[in-house]
Amino acid sequence: MPSGMFGSMRIVLVTDACGELNNGTTMTTYRFAQNLRARGHEVVILACGENASPQARVEEYRLPIVTSIVHSEGFALGKADEAVFRRVFARADIVHFLLPLPFDRRAMTVCREMGVPMSAAFHLQPENVTYAIHLPFDFLATAVYRIFRAYFYSAFTHIHCPSAFIARELEKNGYQAQLHVISNGVDEAFVPGHEPAGDGLFHILMVGRLSPEKRQDVLIEAIRRSRHEKEIQLHLAGQGPCEKKLRRAAEHLTHPVTFGFYEKEALLRLIHRCDLYVHASYIEIEAISCMEAFACGLVPVICNSPKSATVQFALTERSLFLPDDPEDLARQIDYWIEHPAEREEMGRRYAEQGKEYSVAASVEKAEQMFMEVIAEYEKRKKECAEIRYTYFSAT
Secondary structure (H helix, E strand, C coil), X not given: CCCCCCCCCEEEEEEEECCCCCCHHHHHHHHHHHHHHHCCCEEEEEEECXXXXXXXXCCECCCCCHHHHHHHCCCCCECCCHHHHHXXXXXXXXXXXXXXXXXXXXXXXXXXXXXXXXXXXXXXXXXXXXXHCCCCCHHHHHHHHHHHHHHCHXXXXXXXXXXXXXXXXXXXXXXXXXXXXXXXXXXXXXXXXXXXXXXXXXXXXXXXXXXXXXXXXXXXXXXXXXXXXXXXXXXXXXXXXXXXXXXXXXXXXXXXXXXXXXXHHHHHHHHHHCCEEEECCCCECCCHHHHHHHXXXXXXXXXXXXXXXXXXXXCCHHHEXXXXXXXXXXXXXXXXXXXXXXXXXXXXXXXXXXXXXXXXXXXXXXXXXXXXXXXXXXXXXXHHHHHHHHHHHHC
């Protein structure tokens, strides 16, 4: 047991892949590890990919067809290696799992056999799965929630939920663990700053995977319908399987849409050049990209979806638009273009809200959760020892 309230812990983070920082789970894992290390903890990332810890790096698991689909989403699957699991877990105070996939389940089984304290996070929203296979039906999403619970999450007594929204979804679907609502947090580098592009255009940004559920197509159509279409420059920051389709959809806009994946420093510069942020995604557990944008002072316009936690960040109805309704989104975009003074004032309010979601505060809450899990394991171990002592004493 680590000493002190937040004494140095040996923490293992388990996820399938931690390679290129081009998706939310990978970025969260990498940043989480960095911040835990900065607070004095020893952190090992168990995964495939270049950002996994050298002593805990496993091979990628490749399957025909499946691998190409997974890669198109900017992800990879880890190959289970029990020898690596046992070597890494043997030194751990706690093991924290980020995904409910076969690699992670096998690692969880080994961890449980070894009696090492463990917790889990809920980062993979079932609707992301149903949209990825082009079957976006509510009954299928409900089935996936319950499959995840039976296959993986029933083994845990503590689950990290990035938003109150996803905690409610887990409760609705029968998850019995203690749910810890902890934001993934905004990196301290994302602070207000405006560096106008100087081209006389109104720059709109959306950051996220180019996938069906993110609905960049709705944003493109909204700009086409905007009264100010000829003044708008759209930036879509991300990678994904829908890029070709989105490029075709954007061909009719006056100003060519920019596409690309940006590392942190370049993304920060892009945010500071933009005038408005749109988060069109229908499915979202939290949306770090939206948080980073409003932490920098950009007013967001967010899809008011019943399947998205991002609506919690809206400070005004003008920051929401009806799901899959490009006409309503166009109205909101036009409003913010035509009311620059209000946009500037609301930008300041959003930047203040961003301070509430600092990654430092999130890491401290995660530390508290880890200590709670470890204490629970220690108590259970002590109780089991007392039961064994009482039994053998009596015999």
